[in-house]
Amino acid sequence: MNIRPRTRATSFDVAALAGVSQSAVSRAFTPGSSLAEEKRLRIIEAARKLNYVPNSIARSLTTQRSNIVAVILGNTANPFYLQVLEAFMHRLQAEGRQVLTFTVENGGESDEAILRVLRYQVDGVILTSAQLSTRMVSLCHDRGIPVVLFNRYIPGSDASGVRCANAEGGRQIATAFLAAGARSFAMIKGDPKGTTSQDRARGFVDRLMEAGIGRDAISELEGHSVYDGAHEAVVREFRDGRTKIPDAIFGINDIMAMGAMDALRQRFSLKVPDDVMIGGFDDIAEARRFPYRLTTVRQPIGQMVDETLAILHLDEPHRPIEPGRDVVVPGRLIWRRSIPAPRGDGETKGA
Amino acid sequence: MNIRPRTRATSFDVAALAGVSQSAVSRAFTPGSSLAEEKRLRIIEAARKLNYVPNSIARSLTTQRSNIVAVILGNTANPFYLQVLEAFMHRLQAEGRQVLTFTVENGGESDEAILRVLRYQVDGVILTSAQLSTRMVSLCHDRGIPVVLFNRYIPGSDASGVRCANAEGGRQIATAFLAAGARSFAMIKGDPKGTTSQDRARGFVDRLMEAGIGRDAISELEGHSVYDGAHEAVVREFRDGRTKIPDAIFGINDIMAMGAMDALRQRFSLKVPDDVMIGGFDDIAEARRFPYRLTTVRQPIGQMVDETLAILHLDEPHRPIEPGRDVVVPGRLIWRRSIPAPRGDGETKGA
DNA sequence: TTGAAAGCGCTAACAT
DNA sequence: ATGTTAGCGCTTTCAA
Numbered sequence: 001m002n003i004r005p006r007t008r009a010t011s012f013d014v015a016a017l018a019g020v021s022q023s024a025v026s027r028a029f030t031p032g033s034s035l036a037e038e039k040r041l042r043i044i045e046a047a048r049k050l051n052y053v054p055n056s057i058a059r060s061l062t063t064q065r066s067n068i069v070a071v072i073l074g075n076t077a078n079p080f081y082l083q084v085l086e087a088f089m090h091r092l093q094a095e096g097r098q099v100l101t102f103t104v105e106n107g108g109e110s111d112e113a114i115l116r117v118l119r120y121q122v123d124g125v126i127l128t129s130a131q132l133s134t135r136m137v138s139l140c141h142d143r144g145i146p147v148v149l150f151n152r153y154i155p156g157s158d159a160s161g162v163r164c165a166n167a168e169g170g171r172q173i174a175t176a177f178l179a180a181g182a183r184s185f186a187m188i189k190g191d192p193k194g195t196t197s198q199d200r201a202r203g204f205v206d207r208l209m210e211a212g213i214g215r216d217a218i219s220e221l222e223g224h225s226v227y228d229g230a231h232e233a234v235v236r237e238f239r240d241g242r243t244k245i246p247d248a249i250f251g252i253n254d255i256m257a258m259g260a261m262d263a264l265r266q267r268f269s270l271k272v273p274d275d276v277m278i279g280g281f282d283d284i285a286e287a288r289r290f291p292y293r294l295t296t297v298r299q300p301i302g303q304m305v306d307e308t309l310a311i312l313h314l315d316e317p318h319r320p321i322e323p324g325r326d327v328v329v330p331g332r333l334i335w336r337r338s339i340p341a342p343r344g345d346g347e348t349k350g351a
Numbered sequence: 352m353n354i355r356p357r358t359r360a361t362s363f364d365v366a367a368l369a370g371v372s373q374s375a376v377s378r379a380f381t382p383g384s385s386l387a388e389e390k391r392l393r394i395i396e397a398a399r400k401l402n403y404v405p406n407s408i409a410r411s412l413t414t415q416r417s418n419i420v421a422v423i424l425g426n427t428a429n430p431f432y433l434q435v436l437e438a439f440m441h442r443l444q445a446e447g448r449q450v451l452t453f454t455v456e457n458g459g460e461s462d463e464a465i466l467r468v469l470r471y472q473v474d475g476v477i478l479t480s481a482q483l484s485t486r487m488v489s490l491c492h493d494r495g496i497p498v499v500l501f502n503r504y505i506p507g508s509d510a511s512g513v514r515c516a517n518a519e520g521g522r523q524i525a526t527a528f529l530a531a532g533a534r535s536f537a538m539i540k541g542d543p544k545g546t547t548s549q550d551r552a553r554g555f556v557d558r559l560m561e562a563g564i565g566r567d568a569i570s571e572l573e574g575h576s577v578y579d580g581a582h583e584a585v586v587r588e589f590r591d592g593r594t595k596i597p598d599a600i601f602g603i604n605d606i607m608a609m610g611a612m613d614a615l616r617q618r619f620s621l622k623v624p625d626d627v628m629i630g631g632f633d634d635i636a637e638a639r640r641f642p643y644r645l646t647t648v649r650q651p652i653g654q655m656v657d658e659t660l661a662i663l664h665l666d667e668p669h670r671p672i673e674p675g676r677d678v679v680v681p682g683r684l685i686w687r688r689s690i691p692a693p694r695g696d697g698e699t700k701g702a
Numbered sequence: 703t704t705g706a707a708a709g710c711g712c713t714a715a716c717a718t
Numbered sequence: 719a720t721g722t723t724a725g726c727g728c729t730t731t732c733a734a
Contacts, residue, residue: 008494010711021721026713034719051490056470057417058711060408061726068451068471082433089454098471100419101452103440119407120419120449139402143359227640262641289578290613291642361727372705377729385703409727412710704734710727717722 009050018046029054060121065317070117072102072110074130075191077226078255080282080299081128084150087305088126097123097314104130106225107191111136118145124312126150129225131193132159146321148311150304151196153326160325162307166196166281169297169331170203173250173279176295176333178211179342180277182247185218188233188256190225197225197252200281204250219246223256230259235267245276248339254280254287254296261292261338278338281331293337303329360401369397380405411472416668421468423453423461425481426542428577429606431633431650432479435501438656439477448474448665455481457576458542462487469496475663477501480576482544483510497672499662501655502547504677511676513658517547517632520648520682521554524601524630527646527684529562530693531628533598536569539584539607541576548576548603551632555601570597574607581610586618596627599690605631605638608645612689629689632682644688654680 011025018025020039027033028043046052060066071088075081089099100122102113110130117125118140125140128150137159140147146160153161177185187204190197205218221237223230230251238245245268251257257280264270264278272278280287283298307327313319335341362376369376371390378384379394397403411417422439426432440450451473453464461481468476469491476491479501488510491498497511504512528536538555541548556569572588574581581602589596596619602608608631615621615629623629631638634649658678664670686692 008711012711022711023713023721023723024719026711027720030713036719039719051493053466053469053490055472055711057408057411057472058726059713061412061711061728062713064726066408076433076437079430079433082427082430085452086427086454089452093453098467099452101436101440101450102444103437115404116449118404121406121408139404142402227636258640266641285578286637289609290617359727363727373727374705374707374729375703377727378704381729387703390703406727409710410729412712412727413729415710706731706733708729708731710729712726713724715722715724718720 008055009047009052011052011054013050014043014047014052017050018043064121065123066121067096068098068100068120068122069312069314070100070102070113070120070122070125072104072113072117072125072127072130074104074108074110074128075106075225076103077106078129078253079284079286080253080255083284084128084301084305087301088308091305091309095314107131107193109133114140118143123314123317124148126308126312127152129191129194129196132157134158141321141323144317144321146312148308150308151299153195155195156324158323160311160322160327162304162311162327162329163196164297164299164304164331165328166199166331167203167206169281169333170200170205170250171207172297172331172333173281173295174204174207174211176279176335176339177248177250177277178208180248180273180340182277183213183217184244184246185213185248185250186221186237186246187218187250188221188223188230188252188260190223190252190256192222194225200252217246219243223251223259225253225256227255227259230256231263234260234263238268245270248277248279250279252281254282254284254294257281257294257296257338258287258292261294272338273340277340280338283334288336295336295339296334297331298334299331300329359406360398360403362403362405364401365394365398365403368401369394415472416474417472418447419449419451419471419473420663420665421451421453421464421471421473421476423455423464423468423476423478423481425455425459425461425479426457426576427454428457429480429604430635430637431604431606434635435479435652435656438652439659442656442660446665458482458544460484465491469494474665474668475499477659477663478503480542480545480547483508485509492672492674495668495672497663499659501659502650504546506546507675509674511662511673511678513655513662513678513680514547515648515650515655515682516679517550517682518554518557520632520684521551521556521601522558523648523682523684524632524646525555525558525562527630527686527690528599528601528628529559531599531624531691533628534564534568535595535597536564536599536601537572537588537597538569538601539572539574539581539603539611541574541603541607543573545576551603568597570594574602574610576604576607578606578610581607582614585611585614589619596621599628599630602629602631605633605635605645605647608632608647608689609638609643612643612645623689624691628691631689634685639687646687646690647685648682649685650682651680
């Protein structure tokens with residue numbers, strides 16, 4: 001407590017104090033390396049005395065592995081992605097890896113972010129809800145850094161992606177609406193450049209049209225993937241009273257469904273689901289709460305995270321990067337209160 | 352596109368291609384270093400051809416600066432801290448720094464997290480809502496790494512902290528309740544080890560007692576700083592009908608106020624503010640929305656982030672670390688609907 | 703302005 | 719099992 005070293009102890013300092021060679025110190029901190037137990041203990045003790053902490057930066061320089069994974073977030077306004085970030089942090093931390101976090105504008109280009117994380121020799125890059133040029137993908141792949149898109153895919157790209165069965169999910173919501181008797185619809189779409197929004201909308205519309213619903217009975221609003229965007233879109237669309245409020249509204253993601261729901265109640269004093277039914281997608285924690293109790297398609301975050309990490313194969317750095325895999329996992333419809341349940345089966349577990 | 356280098360180009364490769372020395376390449380990527388403009392251009396061009404990206408890991412090894420700041424999150428279930436993380440990411444990214452993110456159990460020990468980020472030679476550590484042993488603080492300070500606690504302080508500790516005027520905020524909520532005519536109260540407290548919760552509660556109680564309210568008219572619930580915790584605490588407390596529901600409930604933070612509000616409405620069919628009034632703290636985005644419209648004390652996140660970064664003084668690595676500063680910034684009461692406004696001034700801007 | 707050379711703290715052959 | 723040594727890719731004196 002008295003002396004302030006002012007400078008960090010190195011493995012040499014520890015070696016000197018413990019009376020061993022520097023490489024012994026290195027070995028003492030490398031699980032699985034051969035070192036006499038007695039010696040290891042002596043080294044650990046010396047290290048403790050000197051407040052020695054191994055320098056991972058130096059380590060990375062020689063091993064060519066940083067143990068750092070970059071997570072680039074494209075839409076922090078959507079709690080879903082924060083939940084995803086949390087899941088990645090937990091998993092990666094448990095494996096002894098570090099997470100370097102980045103945000104880019106909602107749905108914006110992540111090229112600059114990639115360039116920056118590349119400098120830090122990250123072992124892998126995870127991208128959520130952000131655009132990515134193919135040039136950046138090959139830049140990463142050329143240096144042996146796998147890139148995986150979470151909840152996105154770029155057709156024909158070298159980058160792999162993990163996503164939910166979006167079109168199928170859209171269909172599920174459509175089916176639920178139909179079962180509840182809806183005949184006119186609106187959907188609030190998100191980022192027009194993102195495949196996620198497109199796919200969900202496509203599945204939704206396809207299913208409706210299969211049921212004989214006309215295209216003109218399905219209107220489209222732009223909510224820009226955020227709460228306020230959906231809120232404003234709804235107010236704007238129905239404010240003048242000339243546009244009839246549809247029987248059912250599909251928010252392409254929960255946060256927009258919530259924005260729409262609040263707008264409907266606040267500005268038009270409508271009841272959900274009595275006056276309008278609403279469906280969402282994601283199953284974020286917020287949407288499960290009392291004021292919303294949103295019927296939605298749950299994205300299995302845990303499973304998607306697992307798949308993402310599997311593609312990254314951080315443990316086997318030398319395994320070649322598999323190009324352009326597109327892993328899709330099924331979502332699950334969670335019945336809550338925002339769509340009347342067909343045969344009164346009410347709220348499913350998970351509410 | 353044809354050749355896959357399989358190995359990253361180094362400054363030597365670039366130097367060779369550009370016909371200059373390796374140090375020239377280094378200078379070309381170091382703003383402010385003296386290098387003929389013509390040469391710099393040639394180097395940049397060669398670098399582009401080789402897809403060269405400077406290796407920050409190697410750079411850090413010599414400069415002893417990593418340009419990485421660690422953010423350790425102690426309660427990711429509270430959106431407030433995610434908002435804080437976002438703010439830090441924005442600010443730090445804009446300055447060209449990287450953010451290494453960590454989560455620890457809600458209110459848990461962050462010692463292990465510190466040890467891990469220390470290995471990466473981070474330039475500074477920001478801690479939100481987590482406990483920290485004084486030993487870790489000196490470990491960091493001894494190596495010249497400043498630590499600052501966000502929204503927390505440890506009396507007598509060497510670690511600096513930035514926080515809101517918590518006690519004063521608690522007083523403001525109490526004053527608002529009193530003005531609205533409340534005479535019986537409950538407060539939902541968070542992490543009992545955290546000073547934040549304690550301070551807010553203290554200010555709240557002090558103010559009430561000054562107004563002649565008896566200590567027995569103020570009950571205390573434990574909400575563990577999370578939505579569900581507050582929800583359950585409220586249900587548990589009032590379920591049997593023997594405990595009278597108070598006039599006003601203070602959620603020590605917004606997310607708990609929301610949980611309480613939902614419990615009151617869902618389980619006891621109570622109206623807010625007609626039957627119970629509710630006050631919060633933080634002013635998170637969720638609490639501003641239609642179903643909640645919570646009257647709360649806004650924490651000026653931007654200002655707090657500024658103060659935090661000022662203490663970190665990342666630009667002047669050699670300036671000594673100022674020990675144990677405790678910066679407190681004032682919060683502001685935001686009137687919304689969960690407490691009846693005294694003279695009908697209703698919703699303040701920011702609703 | 704430019705290049706040569708000495709490290710930064712560590713790992714990993716290699717030799718013992 | 720342990721020590722010696724040669725780098726990892728960069729920055730930074732120091733000379734020229």
